[in-house]
Amino acid sequence: MRPALEIDDVAVYYDKRRALEGVTLTVERGEIVTLLGANGAGKSTTLRAVSGLVRAARGRIVYEGRDISHAPADAIVAAGVGHVPEGREIFGEFTVLENLLVGGHTVPRRQIGERLEEAFRLFPVLRERRLQAAGTLSGGEQQMLAIARALMPRPRLLLLDEPSLGLAPLLSREIFDVIRRINADGVSVLLVEQNARRALALATRGYVLETGRLVASGPSAGLAADPRVRRAYLGLDGARRGAAT
Amino acid sequence: MSGLATGSIYALMALSLVIIYNATRTLNFAQGEMLMISTFVGWTALQLLRAPLLVALLVAVVAAALLAWVLERTIIRHAISATHFDVLIITLGLSLMLRSAAGLLWTHDEFPFPSFFGSRPLGVGAVRVAPASLGIIGASLALMLALGALFRWTRLGRAMRAVAQNQRAARLMGISVEQVYSASWILAAAVGAVAGVLIAPVVFLSSQMGLVAINGFTAAVLGGFGSMPGAVVGGMVLGVLENLAPLYLPASIKHSVPFLVMITILIVRPGGLFGRVAPRKV
Ligand SMILES: Nc1ncnc2c1ncn2[C@@H]1O[C@H](COP(=O)(O)OP(=O)(O)OP(=O)(O)O)[C@@H](O)[C@H]1O
Numbered sequence A: 001m002r003p004a005l006e007i008d009d010v011a012v013y014y015d016k017r018r019a020l021e022g023v024t025l026t027v028e029r030g031e032i033v034t035l036l037g038a039n040g041a042g043k044s045t046t047l048r049a050v051s052g053l054v055r056a057a058r059g060r061i062v063y064e065g066r067d068i069s070h071a072p073a074d075a076i077v078a079a080g081v082g083h084v085p086e087g088r089e090i091f092g093e094f095t096v097l098e099n100l101l102v103g104g105h106t107v108p109r110r111q112i113g114e115r116l117e118e119a120f121r122l123f124p125v126l127r128e129r130r131l132q133a134a135g136t137l138s139g140g141e142q143q144m145l146a147i148a149r150a151l152m153p154r155p156r157l158l159l160l161d162e163p164s165l166g167l168a169p170l171l172s173r174e175i176f177d178v179i180r181r182i183n184a185d186g187v188s189v190l191l192v193e194q195n196a197r198r199a200l201a202l203a204t205r206g207y208v209l210e211t212g213r214l215v216a217s218g219p220s221a222g223l224a225a226d227p228r229v230r231r232a233y234l235g236l237d238g239a240r241r242g243a244a245t
Numbered sequence B: 001m002s003g004l005a006t007g008s009i010y011a012l013m014a015l016s017l018v019i020i021y022n023a024t025r026t027l028n029f030a031q032g033e034m035l036m037i038s039t040f041v042g043w044t045a046l047q048l049l050r051a052p053l054l055v056a057l058l059v060a061v062v063a064a065a066l067l068a069w070v071l072e073r074t075i076i077r078h079a080i081s082a083t084h085f086d087v088l089i090i091t092l093g094l095s096l097m098l099r100s101a102a103g104l105l106w107t108h109d110e111f112p113f114p115s116f117f118g119s120r121p122l123g124v125g126a127v128r129v130a131p132a133s134l135g136i137i138g139a140s141l142a143l144m145l146a147l148g149a150l151f152r153w154t155r156l157g158r159a160m161r162a163v164a165q166n167q168r169a170a171r172l173m174g175i176s177v178e179q180v181y182s183a184s185w186i187l188a189a190a191v192g193a194v195a196g197v198l199i200a201p202v203v204f205l206s207s208q209m210g211l212v213a214i215n216g217f218t219a220a221v222l223g224g225f226g227s228m229p230g231a232v233v234g235g236m237v238l239g240v241l242e243n244l245a246p247l248y249l250p251a252s253i254k255h256s257v258p259f260l261v262m263i264t265i266l267i268v269r270p271g272g273l274f275g276r277v278a279p280r281k282v
């Protein structure tokens, strides 16, 4: 069986500016892989290239053995890739329920009810708030909604872009728990995180990006012990958290 | 009453402009000319086939949908990735081209157009109302309710509203934004065709009738561009104001009313009555 995701020597440009240069990474089926890096390193760009929001100028992106480098974004979703974008990007004017229904845009009508039930089982708070305008939810609830919305089509590969950003420690632990549960159901995960310590604890392997290039990769334990990674990301991470509180 | 009738037509025009604007963030300056062309096509069906008026309406709607689909796919789609200015200029050019095309095909004369509704005034209590006005209001309201249901309860309608809010997120939901563009043009044109067939008996059929779109634009601004309930209310208010103004002001003011209203609203409340578009920061 081919891996869930293979990114092979991908370069991405925004106009003339290079954001990714020769990135190569793999997510095996059923695996959680984390992608680390400082601000502007190209983590979000990597996820956007996979889901078809930006185009790779070079290289190949292969999902379950299928080349999706040139597929339109809607076809990539239909093929089974879910993307929870940075900043959540929920539809603020829609109710919670409408957000989930839009998430189910590619789902056959007969299955919508069942998928809604799954979403509400995973996040009971969304059931309570289903008729509330999504823009009025708290940050944590919006993140839950963004994840639930992406899960509506039952993706087999989930791309998560900084799901714990701006959340209180307790909430962010809850989000990480949910990611573990989603993964236990057989969904492969590519996780971008600022919280490197927690991401490495969850993932089996990780990659480190620096200004568009991969500078380190390997099993989580090894990366967590790597002095460069410790200094650049774990140390920074700790210092930043210290500065923020 | 006749103010509300004209107002309904303005509301339909405003709605068709807003439908396209919400999906693509561009204005279609050719909206009025598309209305005019499709009404002419419906009229031609009346003349050539001696078809009943209802068939003419259907022909007009289908013609509008086809015209919109072709224009969107062949011209607009390729320009949409360019700046919005380019698309504005293109639709402006389209409006001129469609008007001269209509002149070539049908001349620039005015033609009478049959109405669905009789001309004998109906008595409602002590008030006498023209059935034409009542009919226009009724038909427009029915169409607006249908549109409301479409946007609220159907997958396509929800996809269109999602694209209006956040195009990138809509793509991540598996929505084909390109299909939404096409659907918006087609839907807007169909709404315009109905408005055209409703208003043609009142204003006569001519290559100039597309100018009604300007009032639709004012109505949309009045309602807060982008808001659909706003477009409806804006249209009604504009129609009534236009009808009442000559009673209190010099009669010649009637045709300036939309511009006075537009200027006033832009100064007093730039977001419109139902505005959700934040005033641009300068
Ligand atoms: N839409 C865009 N247009 C132009 N440049 C962009 C765009 N998005 C990102 N960039 C640039 O591409 C580079 C990579 O950005 P990206 O958002 O992928 O980084 P990131 O690792 O996700 O950063 P962060 O941790 O801040 O989210 C940065 O230099 C950024 O400024």
Ligand SMILES: [Mg+2]
Pocket: A043, A044, A045, A086, A161
């Ligand atoms: Mg990012």
